[in-house]
Amino acid sequence: MxxxxxxxxxxxxxxxxxxxxxxxxxxxxxxxxxxxxxxxxxxxxxxxxxxxxxxxxxxxxxxxxxxxxxxxxxxxxVTRRRGLRRVAVLRISGESARGVRPLSGWPADLRAAVSAGTETVAGGGGLDREDWTPLDRDAVARFAARMAGTAEAVAVTGLFSPLDGGQEREAAEIIRAEAGDLPISLSAELGSIGLLERENATVLDAALSGFAGAVAEGLxxxxxxxxxxxxxxxxxxxxxxxxxxxxxxxxxxxxxxxxxxxxxxxxxxxxxxxxxxxxxxxxxxxxxxxxxxxxxxxxxxxxxxxxxxxxxxxxxxxxxxxxxxxxxxxxxxxxxxxxxxxxxxxxxxxxxxxxxxxxxxxxxxxxxxxxxxxxxxxxxxxxxxxVSPVGGQYERIVRLPDTAAREAVAEEARAAAVRAGADPRDVELVEADETPLDYLPGSFVKLRARAAGRPSHL
Known part of the structure; x- marks a missing residue:
């Protein structure tokens, strides 16, 4: 020492x-x-x-x-497949994303340890408002009822939900009404754009809810x-x-x-x-x-x-x-x-x-x-x-020109840092980048921002 x-x-x-x-x-x-x-x-x-x-x-x-x-x-x-909750996985996308099922590509033993069932229901969005499909509320309710008593947590992922997480939140309300007060992870709150990677992160987030809750309470x-x-x-x-x-x-x-x-x-x-x-x-x-x-x-x-x-x-x-x-x-x-x-x-x-x-x-x-x-x-x-600060991040796809989007994304990153425990008087933007999305029609870019500040001791 x-x-x-x-x-x-x-x-x-x-x-x-x-x-x-x-x-x-x-x-x-x-x-x-x-x-x-x-x-x-x-x-x-x-x-x-x-x-x-x-x-x-x-x-x-x-x-x-x-x-x-x-x-x-x-x-x-995760690597030892221990202490993980069984997760009901709901994808909101309809036919456009049925080609690859939830949890596809997962190691078989990890999928067996985590999965309490998966379902894809109609809903989800697109780059324009006219491309959005209404959420199939009845299908969500049927899924929640079927998973009640089996699942220990729920992961909800919506197509293009980083643009608008409203359908994920709507689905969460239905699930709670049908299945009780289960831990529910929403992909829009994790922020990544890619559907499969965001869905995987959301499932692991839900699977780790028991571990995290016990550690947080114990600490x-x-x-x-x-x-x-x-x-x-x-x-x-x-x-x-x-x-x-x-x-x-x-x-x-x-x-x-x-x-x-x-x-x-x-x-x-x-x-x-x-x-x-x-x-x-x-x-x-x-x-x-x-x-x-x-x-x-x-x-x-x-x-x-x-x-x-x-x-x-x-x-x-x-x-x-x-x-x-x-x-x-x-x-x-x-x-x-x-x-x-x-x-x-x-x-x-x-x-x-x-x-x-x-x-x-x-x-x-x-x-x-x-x-x-x-x-x-x-x-x-x-x-x-x-020595680390408290941080937060946010990312979003926008169509250019959108003069207000950059500041809106930066403000969301600052707000995320405050929610994580940063002193609101001290939060600063530490990174902001703009990535053209050439594979999408039109002038779309991904805006991403990170903010950080001193921990709040209040």
Missing amino acids: SPGSERGQVGMVRAGVDVGPTNTDAALLDDGGRVLATVKVASVPDDPVACVRAALGALPPHEFAQVAVGLRGAASA AETLSGLCPGAAVFVTRGDGTLMSLEHLARHPGLSLGSGPASVLRGAGVLAGLDDAVVADVGWARVGVGVLAGGFPEEAVGGAGIGGVPVGLRIPGLIQVPRPIDPAELAEAVDRLQPGPGPLQPGSGRLRPGQGRLPLVVVGGGAHAVPEGLHPEHGRCAGAIGAA
Whole structure:
């Protein structure tokens, strides 16, 4: 444990915790971001709340203003097929999207663990209002009645619902009336445009509702006694934070949050906004990119447990251990900025900006002599959690010209950050991009915005 101050020498501090499968790391930081202490304790299998309790208890005693927890348990639940709720999957699209059924392409064991039945009903939209089809309310009611008593959660995905989520909300009201107060995940609230990837993310979001609810409740109860008065947040896959209440509502947003925290922590410790980061664990090395201070997301979509999902998750190249230096060097080279223009959605790296430095962190960092090895790098994930802002995002398809759409999307991203727990007085736009959709008729673009701000301690 690095040196820390005793109670009374330092004022209100913040702590970050990174719950890993083998070890749980914790870090203590002052208001200026200076690392006061770090610890590494053995993780308690399948009990993230106990892991957090043990790690915080090993830190020097202080009055915590904020605790941010990095949870890798959601991804583990999906990959291990454990602790998942059975989900009734409703797609609102009619004949236009029946070619590929819900959950098609899922690994058979994951589909068997999650699916409580699927149905496609008439409804859904298009790019123009005249292309929308009324929701078949009777079909939704029949589906809900059939799933009642079998499903533990529901996922609802509507065609083009990121343009208008009204039919998803309407379906949710019918489902509650027929099946009771089940957890219902709506794809429009997750924001991705692509139907299948958005549907997959929504199903996993619903399947993880039991895990997330138990963790949120356990953390709230434990930390209210251990850290009274502290604001509690958890990490999410885009390198930002969200409140415990937001985790319970949208557990899928925590997928990929472990690597995201490591990337942010590595950049903070090295004093870099742009870098290639190698997180050296005991079994493998995860190599990713920090771009503009945030994790660069997976190009072409991310995958969890063999399922492509429309979520912001860091793009990583996995290198097994023992480490082959040539294989690691190839992974680092593949993540360097290219000479040409950026592909849509590929992140914030600038073409031609030069070779990025390599930052090496993690418990096994000593096995990689190359690159920068910042102090406290063994606990980069905990430090990344402690220093991250609260974030929100929003994306939408619009037809040009639409002069008001850009500001409307930015305002929705700011509002999403506030709902996740950001201080409304401090939220700023951190990313806004516009991607032409050449495969659609007419002048359509996808607008996407991200906002972030300091956590609200109210």
